[in-house]
Amino acid sequence: MTGRPQVAVIGAGPAGLATTIALRRAGLEAVAYERVEALRRHGNGLTLWPNGFAALDAFGAGYAVRGRAHPAAGMAMRAADGRTLYEVSEQAMKSVGGNGMAVHRTELLAALRGLLDPEAVRFGARCVGVRDAGEHAVAEFADGSEVRADLVVGADGIRSVVRESAGLGRRLRHCGVVVWRATIPFGLPETPGLLSMGGADAFGIWKLAEDRVYWFASAPFADARQGGADWLLRRFGDWHEPIPELLRATDPAQVVATEIFDCRPLRAWSRGRVALVGDAAHPSMPNMGQGTSQAFEDAAVLAARLAATPSVPEALRAYERQRRGRANAATSQARMLARIGGWPGPVAGRLREWMLSHAPQRAQLRQLRQMFEFRI
Template identity: 40%
Template sequence: MRFASARGGDAVRVGRAVVVGGGIGGLAAACGLVRAGWDVEVRERLEHAAGPGGISLWPNALRALDVLGLGDAVRHEGLVQAAGGIRDRRGRWIVRTDQARMIERHGDGVTVLPRARLLAILRERLPPGVVHTGAPVERPEEIDADLVVGADGIGSTVRRLVAPGARPGSTGTVAWRLVAHVDDPPTEGGETWADGCYAGIAPLRDGRVNLWAVVRDDEPAARDPAALRRRFADVHAPIPELLAAADPDSAHVTGLSWLPPLRTFRSGRTVLLGDAAHAMTPNLGQGGCLALEDAAVLARCSHDLDRYDRLRRPRTAALTRRSRLAGLVAGLSGPFPTAGRDGLGRLLPAALTLRALDGVLGWQPPCTVPPTAQ
């Protein structure tokens, strides 16, 4: 391995890196590694990896995108949510997020944009010829590279090189992701907790509304759009109206799983990021955000994978467990458990709720440490 000096004067390790997976984490990692001086190739098994619906980017994710030189481009494309939080089935706030205070405290609010547009922004920043679609990787151990990055999702083939015994666990729930077109879209986003199910909305800049709904995988609503609409028929507006207006072609239904925390994210030249490393339930809205953090940290620690592992594993493990617990709470069923859940949530002052997010949103990227020859 040879070393060279970057334009800014920092020493960087120059070599060949292969990123397996062309989703958000993989493309972001490729952007960061190119900036760090690597010769990068991305291999994506799908011909078109656009992804459904929209994505919510919290302040920590935008900070990670700043490291990659993409923060302002994403802010320009996205819509900052006017308000957010959690409501009960009647529409009363359980927990409300003050976006103005979040911006004051963390520099940004929650910014939503189409997932496909975020992927396009990442791809556009890469040199021509870096991304190869329709290129599945079945034997990652045979990749000829100085660095192999496993960004190939919860069903990662690369993960077996790092954690061969790791297996995702099912939550027993199914998530619907849809996009709705309505004449008068809501200006506020947020999630609604009902009885044994929950749903959420996030307005997009172009007037569409990103919509998700989670139900148990053993009920008709897990498979049938009409049953899904009936399941949420008695929930406050505009959720029933948005479900009725949702574009059927936008529907994307997946079983929700999670990956119990791994003991390491690296082995030799191989490193994991995103869902391949720490697949989590969507209840904190941090899956894509943490993948972007991973990419930013890897860009600054590609010469020291042990440091990357030390920086990423404790944080992602804690948030994976926290998100799983939040999903269990959101999916509570029965009149007494749900009433107790909603009542306890309302007892928390708004300022305390925002401070409780500091550990999530206050993340800062690490300083660049010059590499030393090994």
Template identity: 40%
Template sequence: MRMRAAVVGGGIGGLATAIGLHSAGWEVTVLERAAGLPETGTGLGIWPAALRALDALGVGEQVRRRGRRQSDGVIRRPDGSRIATIDVGRLERRHGEPVHLVTRPVLLAVLAGALPPGIVRFGAPVYDPAALVEAYDLVVGADGIGSVVRAGLYGDRHPLRYAGTVAWRGVADVEVATGGETWGRGRKFGLTPEGPGRTNWYAAVALPEGHPPPADDRAELRRLFGDWHEPIPRLLAALTADGVLRHEVRDLTPLPSYVAGRVALLGDAAHAMTPDLGQGACQALIDAVALAECLRTTDDVPAALRAYDRRRRGPTRRIAATARWAGRLSQTRRLLPARDALLRLALAAGPPG
């Protein structure tokens, strides 16, 4: 008799988990609260280790074809002077391939397309994870930073914590030659070319928790970054009222385990991290492949989940801690020469592949 799994959440981690479990012979149901796949969304950097995870799922080449190679970038000061270069070529030499950029809707469409019809149930929110545990051999919480499955395991004992910044992000109909970030005093602005005439952008500002939101996000962004070097003012001038997302940045206090009995957490449900390393989606993909591999070789689900926890909790906690450190570095308002020197050292060491 086939083992049955319920995957809560039909995002990147949930769909990747469903592919891995289905290929391992499991009967899988994905429960996603949204009505369907998103049609819009910002870009993601898929690092080499995550590309290898996509290869293991059989969709790596599709993602490479539908994305684009990331080029070198520059980290600058607000006046345009250079702090450091982001050497993507060195990453390729070290890991065998570069970072590929792909939009979130494209990645989700590729993952969903690798699943047989009927596995993903849209418009199916989960309110009682305990009921799923009674009905399935395995329950996977891939339901994001506000995970209902995690709450069922831990309650409020491991809460989200404010990371010290408010972030804005979006996509603008502006073309830029190169990407990178600009760091000021407690502020930074990032640009990533998405394709001809399109650019992903994000901004982060160190602010106290609960800081009142501005009446007009576009006006606030122009106030904060409008006198920085080009093409930032040009991009800000092109923003539309519905093209700006704003949120307080939070991450998850470390969990003592990603598993309990026949329940497993992955992605942001297990280790929500700040976006400073661009690793959230990548680590969810790696989690999904690791979970499926651990379950492929045994019918002892709790033992397989413990193996998954040993394999993934340590690396993801280290990456989350590094991301939080990088975020704090970018929030610095004083001793900027020392900050810039630390940033150059961090880039020389290189990010996780």
């Protein structure tokens, strides 16, 4: 490479913005290309974990995101009738790295965008393909324009065009689950990040800043075909409070339903001068709430390896070597948690409750510590 390496980042979601910040702070000339016309107010709450913040801190973005996020007072799992199956106190969470935090996606993106010069993000740029040309790579856009760069990074999400175009794709798997989400104004006292389970269904509650609550509900796809707001209230109406109250307080127009997909680990995250980060690299079920934190780890490691190694393909190999294990572990743990949460019927449900309430806390804390410990 001669001069400052030029990087075209495709997508300005959490992974794309974080990667653009990290690369620019490492001295590379990175620009993000985003298909939507402008940052819009959409999406829902997201949980972020200490490993995500440690990665953000590695490129100086942690403080901006912390300023928008709300810390949970520990973490808990409950049965549908409200019995606590498992709880990690706020203090115990601090001992393994810190409490989870919840932030609205729009506010997260605004915080990251605020760390970039205006010219670092080009909106209305839909990438339709990439070419690796040996000494450089080319991103092709829907309006016929092209951008030539030393590296093209696909941060274009679970249905990544860059991944498919570079021949890195695997078939997405339908996970047989639908998740409904909403963010509503709701005065909740300080509370642990909460996941309640009953039958094959689950309901999660996270307090957001400014007296808002982010909730999500999941159920098997086969049961959920007609699932609108009335159906949700029938399905979860006899669960513990504040679940029915939250559902009644939600404007049905605000509820977003998403069918869940993931895929087996990709065989490679890069080819030549094209690389992947975030959901494009490791599509995962959302059960661990780790997708965004893992994307921030990708951004930090990719920038560090590119800054340390003059050869782009070599840096990409080092990036992938370092990141694959942790990202794949988060994906497989999410799938395992979904499988246990999806056990149908009362006998399986009692077994799950017994397992959760008898799991030794020391082992659970050890697992959390491993997940939260990010090293660059």
